[in-house]
Amino acid sequence: KAGVTQTPRYLIKTRGQQVTLSCSPISGHRSVSWYQQTPGQGLQFLFEYFSETQRNKGNFPGRFSGRQFSNSRSEMNVSTLELGDSALYLCASSLNSVNTEAFFGQGTRLTVV
């Protein structure tokens, strides 16, 4: 069974640009959550999608957005990048939104210069 796949693995962008990250969950999983991980703040919840609907959102500015497609694949977008957006962005998939057994991808390392 294939795991959670995130692409790309690494990205370097300049301030003001926008970026789109992709996540393919485990086959059959319908819930996808996104997290930002930084050394100082740890894992911070961005948002969760279930069956193409955003079910939960963390405390991030509107520059951070996401969506989920009918095949459960998800994308997150960050517009007008800031230096502080440099982080590891992790996607986690679970069977449904009440299942706490979440499986993480390897993450996308975003560096904003």
Next chain:
Amino acid sequence: QKEVEQDPGPLSVPEGAIVSLNCTYSNSAFQYFMWYRQYSRKGPELLMYTYSSGNKEDGRFTAQVDKSSKYISLFIRDSQPSDSATYLCAMSNSAGGYQKVTFGTGTKLQVIP
């Protein structure tokens, strides 16, 4: 004050030692308690999860939850160099029909051969 507090370490122990990793929390609504292990440049992987108070054992790992003290622990027996990683505690509560997960910042563990 953060909802979940975790000592960042680093924690350095000799091979074969018993390791104790801990988290405290303030939200009494937390119902599920999880431990994740994260190797460098990888996404977190779920080690154990428990529901409510008590102990759960899986091989060399024991998870302990004390809801009255709002304190959870992960014990690693006969620690191995391959256990060197960052350990993240996570807790969740039901919010509007789905689980909202909050992570600790992680404790970095090094097991010295």
